[in-house]
Amino acid sequence: xxxxxxxxxxxxxxxxxxxxxxxxxxxxxxxxxxxxxxxxxxxxxxxxxxxxxxxxxxxxxxxxxxxxxxxxxxxxxxxxxxxxxxxxxxxxxxxxxxxxxxxxxxxxxxxxxxxxxxxxxxxxxxxxxxxxxxxxxxxxxxxxxxxxxxxxxxxxxxxxxxxxxxxxxxxxxxxxxxxxxxxxxxxxxxxxxxxxxxxxxxxxxxxxxxxxxxxxxxxxxxxxxxxxxxxxxxxxxxxxxxxxxxxxxxxxxxxxxxxxxxxxxxxxxxxxxxxxxxxxxxxxxxxxxxxxxxxxxxxxxxxxxxxxxxxxxxxxxxxxxxxxxxxxxxxxxxxxxx
Amino acid sequence: xxxxxxxxxxxxxxxxxxxxxxxxxxxxxxxxxxxxxxxxxxxxxxxxxxxxxxxxxxxxxxxxxxxxxxxxxxxxxxxxxxxxxxxxxxxxxxxxxxxxxxxxxxxxxxxxxxxxxxxxxxxxxxxxxxxxxxxxxxxxxxxxxxxxxx
Ligand SMILES: [Zn+2]
Numbered sequence: 053x054x055x056x057x058x059x060x061x062x063x064x065x066x067x068x069x070x071x072x073x074x075x076x077x078x079x080x081x082x083x084x085x086x087x088x089x090x091x092x093x094x095x096x097x098x099x100x101x102x103x104x105x106x107x108x109x110x111x112x113x114x115x116x117x118x119x120x121x122x123x124x125x126x127x128x129x130x131x132x133x134x135x136x137x138x139x140x141x142x143x144x145x146x147x148x149x150x151x152x153x154x155x156x157x158x159x160x161x162x163x164x165x166x167x168x169x170x171x172x173x174x175x176x177x178x179x180x181x182x183x184x185x186x187x188x189x190x191x192x193x194x195x196x197x198x199x200x201x202x203x204x205x206x207x208x209x210x211x212x213x214x215x216x217x218x219x220x221x222x223x224x225x226x227x228x229x230x231x232x233x234x235x236x237x238x239x240x241x242x243x244x245x246x247x248x249x250x251x252x253x254x255x256x257x258x259x260x261x262x263x264x265x266x267x268x269x270x271x272x273x274x275x276x277x278x279x280x281x282x283x284x285x286x287x288x289x290x291x292x293x294x295x296x297x298x299x300x301x302x303x304x305x306x307x308x309x310x311x312x313x314x315x316x317x318x319x320x321x322x323x324x325x326x327x328x329x330x331x332x333x334x335x336x337x338x339x340x341x342x343x344x345x346x347x348x349x350x351x352x353x354x355x356x357x358x359x360x361x362x363x364x365x366x367x368x369x370x371x372x373x374x375x376x377x378x379x380x381x382x383x384x385x386x387x388x389x390x
Numbered sequence: 391x392x393x394x395x396x397x398x399x400x401x402x403x404x405x406x407x408x409x410x411x412x413x414x415x416x417x418x419x420x421x422x423x424x425x426x427x428x429x430x431x432x433x434x435x436x437x438x439x440x441x442x443x444x445x446x447x448x449x450x451x452x453x454x455x456x457x458x459x460x461x462x463x464x465x466x467x468x469x470x471x472x473x474x475x476x477x478x479x480x481x482x483x484x485x486x487x488x489x490x491x492x493x494x495x496x497x498x499x500x501x502x503x504x505x506x507x508x509x510x511x512x513x514x515x516x517x518x519x520x521x522x523x524x525x526x527x528x529x530x531x532x533x534x535x536x537x538x539x540x
Contacts, residue, residue, distance in 0.1 A: 055473055056473060056474075057471055057472045057473055057474075058406070058439065058440060058472045058473070058474045058477070061406055062404075062405075062406055065405065065406065065409065333473075333475075360474070361437070361439070361476065362474075362475055362476055374432055374433045375430055375431070375432050375476055376430060376431040376432075376508075376509060377430050377475070377476050377477070377478050378428055378429050378430045378431075378476065378477055378478020378479050378480045379478045379479040379480065379507060380465075380469070380478055380479070381462065381465075381479065382426065382456070382458060382461040382462050382465055382479050383456070383458070383502075383503040383506055384458055384506065385458055386455050386456055386457050386458060387455065387456040387482065387499045387500075387502070387503050388453065388455050388456075388495060388499055389422070389424060389453070389454050389455070389456070389482065389484045389493075389495065389496050389499055390452055390453055390493045390495040390496060
């Protein structure tokens with residue numbers, strides 16, 4: 053059985069959105085600064101936070117959009133979201149001329165140099181939770197709907213503490229890495245819909261159902277992917293429970309046909325993972341490479357899972373006499389470095 | 391065919407190793423962190439594929455010591471965990487909480503350590519400013535390093 057720990061680590065760093073992360077952070081800071089300088093928004097108690105996969109640190113390369121949740125903590129019941137969105141769009145247009153689009157329920161700012169966009173969503177308090185406009189009418193009034201965008205971040209943090217690669221090592225949280233790998237598998241195996249958040253929630257349910265306790269990325273990925281494949285079959289009929297709001301389900305743009313297609317593809321992917329887990333080293337690596345595919349939306353598509361140095365691309369082991377394995381013993385005694 | 395220069399050691403450093411060192415150095419600051427370099431020898435080249443941290447409970451801002459027992463246990467665990475047939479001990483790393491290169495003591499320690507191995511050992515010093523200083527020693531003698539990153 054091949055768990056290829058070193059190579060899974062490399063695969064994870066290959067989908068890490070390192071440059072994107074800095075750009076996203078900078079874009080968010082610019083937008084926040086503009087909103088916090090506006091008198092009307094200050095009166096409404098403006099308090100923006102990052103949400104979305106980037107905010108939860110489960111995004112993968114490339115990050116194309118960043119969601120900013122603009123809490124208007126002093127907004128009253130009479131707030132007209134149509135009007136306030138117009139206002140937000142105008143304020144942003146002044147600082148980002150020609151780059152602002154007023155959308156149906158949000159305002160989008162383009163950062164073309166970074167190939168990135170920031171989506172601004174406004175929210176008002178309602179008791180102990182937040183509401184966002186669900187549908188804005190022609191007169192600028194809206195129906196509001198409860199939302200809890202920070203709850204998923206809390207669940208994510210907790211799950212990453214609960215599920216560890218190495219017992220007793222709190223730095224070895226495996227939930228976040230698994231969500232990233234699942235998102236990458238979705239991009240590779242599923243056409244467009246359902247989207248990345250839908251799969252993140254599927255991964256969350258898979259972990260809750262299985263409470264897995266494995267010792268390698270390879271095993272975690274295999275069991276979680278199989279559970280997601282099984283869940284997808286039921287989801288087509290019953291919808292997917294929203295772990296952040298009791299009794300609600302996750303909205304998806306996916307049609308029933310797309311859900312069925314995704315279920316079939318993920319079943320295939322799970323079978324491939326099971327085969328990889330059972331195969332010898334080099335053959336396993338070839339299967340993991342097929343499962344994880346290439347990076348998406350990058351200038352050059354790169355294989356996410358590296359071919360181990362000791363393997364040929366056809367899954368056979370390299371016959372080499374040039375390589376000397378690293379030593380199996382450390383130097384005797386102690387070595388002092390200053 | 392060009393005969394390899396016996397005093398030049400090519401060192402290939404994988405980004406996984408750099409990342410591990412960077413993270414551990416940041417976590418330990420203002421104390422030094424340190425550990426082992428894992429990889430293999432390929433002809434005249436040393437491949438640094440991974441790094442592991444070995445905690446020195448007595449580390450200070452100017453000292454990190456490789457203790458045989460702790461280091462051997464860390465190596466055994468890492469080799470078992472990584473499941474890579476070529477991985478083994480090929481040298482040491484430690485961090486400097488200031489922006490300075492390897493000290494006299496540092497270069498001497500890697501030279502002494504290299505006496506027990508047939509192949510060259512590598513020393514990586516991670517400076518506070520993010521620059522890494524790379525040294526190598528073979529049979530107790532310092533070597534010129536030609537380093538590349540992957
Ligand atoms: Zn030093």
